């Protein structure tokens with residue numbers, strides 16, 4: 398949309414201010430096991446499809462609601478080993494290309510990040526780079542607990558091996574040109590912009606491991622903060638084989654369930670030992 402057509406000179410000046418904002422945004426230290434607060438409002442799009450239209454074309458008409466079905470998930474784990482996650486962009490980008498700014502259409506990136514807390518270092522694995530268009534696919538394969546291999550036959554995918562990306566605990570980021578990185582976890586995004594909710598996450602259905610993630614560049618303080626800019630259609634990606642990281646309470650319940658199963662299995666074992674004897 399129009400708000401993204403800012404000049405390169407302005408972008409360069411703004412990019413120099415990015416580290417300062419990142420530093421203040423990361424000052425609070427707490428583990429990234431949290432979730433996001435949803436739902437948030439979605440503006441009607443000025444250019445491109447609406448969030449509801451994208452959900453309808455991805456999952457089927459009327460199956461997932463753009464407002465009421467927003468997930469609070471912020472971090473994910475792989476649900477299958479192997480096969481690992483398939484990451485496919487659902488559609489291309491929202492902004493208009495006009496005049497000398499046309500080259501900037503090649504500078505949107507999307508990828509994985511991993512971090513143990515909001516004050517520590519953030520590891521990233523870029524996936525889609527400039528020339529990626531709708532239909533491009535990337536395949537992710539973890540060769541060990543925190544090493545991911547990205548492969549693809551599509552243009553615009555950064556192939557390679559990236560360390561520091563936990564198989565059990567990763568999120569997604571989106572970046573517009575030299576602008577600040579926006580994360581799937583709200584707590585990592587800059588305060589002072591119009592929203593920290595840079596991403597909306599939708600699950601195909603309860604229990605499904607297929608998701609649609611939608612980012613909006615206007616969550617960055619360096620883009621337009623005008624009313625009507627939060628339409629979440631700047632970078633939209635469909636991802637298979639991921640499952641949300643459980644909240645701490647869920648971990649506790651999961652542990653109890655595993656213990657119980659262990660107990661039953663041991664009793665059964667003993668009984669069969671007796672029968673055999």
Ligand SMILES: [Ca+2]
Nearest residue numbers: 613615626628
């Ligand atoms: Ca927008």
